[in-house]
Amino acid sequence: MNEVASKSTAAARSSAQIRMDSLRNLLKVSEFVIFIVVIVLLIGGALINPRIMGVENLKIITRDTAILAIAAIGVAFPIITAGIDLSIGSIVGLGGVLSAFFIMNWGMPIFPSILLALLVGVVIGWIHGLFVTRLNMHGFLITLVTLGVARGGILVITNGIPITGLPDEYTYLGQGYLFGLIPIPVILCVVVAIFAHYLLRYTYIGRQIYAVGGNIEATRLSGVNINARVVLCYVISVVCASLVGVIQAGRLSLGHPATGEGFELLAITACILGGLSLMGGQGTVPGILVGSALIGVLQNLMVMLNINPYWHKIVIGLVLLAAITFDYSRRKQN
């Protein structure tokens, strides 16, 4: 962006102009724009219904945003490599149902049962990665398969009946608060976000992940093990979604077979809003957090303002359309 500015030949620019320029540059950062939109929505909503800015509602918003953000950060990894993971909706369901199943039906302790559910996620993500790298299959296809198969697996495991009676220590993950104020999912989200941010921004592996999305052939011919990077991305995606499944099961106090339906749409929308491109190679964790916040706030407002629930999916879909249209028109300009 500095380059764009320096190219404009105007040698002598007034300070007012420069201030305008920097404001314009800031507005070009879509994360910043989205952040402003989130604030405006909250304030505007609160003018209609003051409870929106109340502590109880803010707890709900941050919790829902955090849960979505964990899945969005996960799916961002394949998207950055110019792939996609459509399976995460069903994986969210599977993660919750599996951990609940291990506890209630196998009598496993809580922590190992969660670990085992995440481990299943590692295996599924690894299989996705193998199909993408070995067969050169687009992630869209193999994860679409899992979207169907995993949902079916959930029904087989549960017989279509929710698994109930989860212990309090488990539900604490979804329902609990730190100091009675900060929802536990927010803590988990912060941990995931810091991990992902450092991986992407401050390690060579992260740089190579961006490089794969930026120019896969140049990256391969630079001696980068692109297969290993791509597999890692698909693993992270499924593991994050599995973790979201565990949290959701805790929040609902049960392993429900329908959990996570349509969650892939929300998570991918959050990524695009947060500045990721479906062509890969770009996007940041802070951007994804802001994108998730926008969706979290929108969903909350629609509830608090008594908008007919049948309209919710249409609104989210249209927000995705707006974000994608913006992404593509910007690229066309470039």
Added chain:
Amino acid sequence: MSQPQSTSPVLELRNISKRYGGALALTDVEFDLLPGEVHGLVGENGAGKSTMMKLLAGVFDDYTGELILRGEPVRFASPADAQAQGIGMVYQELSTFQHLTVAENLFSRQPPTKGGILQWRQMNREAQSLLQELGLDIDVTSRMGELSVGSQQLVEIARVIFSGATIIILDEPTSALSTPETRRLFEFIARLKAQGKTLIFISHFLEDVLEVTDRITVLKNSHKVATLPTSQADKHTLVELMIGSDAKILQQMYEAEESVASHVSHETGKPMLTVTNLSQGSAFANVDFTLHAGEILGIFGFMGAGQIQLARCLFGAEQPSSGSLALDAAPLKLANTSAARNVGIAYVPENRRDSLMLTQEIFKNITLAHLGKLAPGLLRQRREVEIAQTQIAAVGVRPPRPMLNAGALSGGNQQKVVLAKWLTQQPKVLILNEPTRGMDVGAKDEVLSIVQDLRTQGVAILLITTEPETIVQIANRSLVMRRGQITAELTGAELTKENLMRNA
């Protein structure tokens, strides 16, 4: 081949010149094409062959001079216009519909319909009889993609004829063909000639040109240097004409260089990379050579000789079907490119789009290859930029600004960045694929002098190029590749442009 009746030419170029920017691509070219002849067009890369082909195909119309078709001056407004006037092009990269049948390809412009309904039976019948007329035994209901490249090409020629072409231009028609396929093409060409068609045969393969044409026109540096009957030509005269008088000048120019080269060749180090009996499908076969430390070994060949695939196999980007490699006397197996990088092999691709992230900063491009070694822990941008700055200074990237996007650099400077990427850790083997393609003389010399410095430092360098000058200028010795085979090894005084071209 018999001489065609000398009648008035079917096509003439009078005093044609064409500029690209400042450079002349064709200069006062005179050319005439007699009806019913097969006319060869030869010349080095950049001599003006493809510009002339595009002119005839109506790709551009901003030339000076006159184009006379069947006695009438014409100026084609578009490729469609040229086609409508009976000029058909068959490009090297075939533009066929792989998933459609042969008949559909033949009728792709105007399939027979009745009331908007496609008449399959009529189409297949007409297509089959068309191919039979041309003496081709190809099932019109088979899908194009199922045919061999040679058969697809014959269908493409048939399609061009079917759409009304009487003058057919074949661009490098034999470069992708096996020997029996080439034979089949030549028989087909003879049949077309007997039917009164006129053909222009553009090719690098002089044997093919000598075999199939009646007359040959030689282009050099945008000028036409000669048109001669094929009966009076041989490979030697053609190469002389293509390289021309400056062969001697070049010789003198490089004589000093040569003595340096032979001097260095005495000092080359131990065998670094040994390639034994390496083959890959139809791309190349039984390649054997040893590359020494402190040596520049050239591989010369025309496009499509298999040298690119060979290079990719040596970097683990493709897998050979048989044969073996050894690095520094230890057996070497390259599962992927990172295996190659880890043992100290560096690779510069032939295509700069595959070598850089053009929308990313220069420093990120430079550190990418060895990032795991340069920054095993957390990345620190300042450290990365420092490393990049050192390399930028070493290879002389201009402007020397690591924060600039790589796409903002000129071609020569981009290539220096690609080299810099591999110099953050000293490589043992450096594979260069067309390192100077498309560069001006100044940039070329700069890149080549970096390469020569690396030789002095003991790097084993494989220089793969279609530009013979580059090899003559800096290589210690050179292999020549033709159709996937090593046809010659040239050293010392034998390493001349003429010998390279003659064996390719």
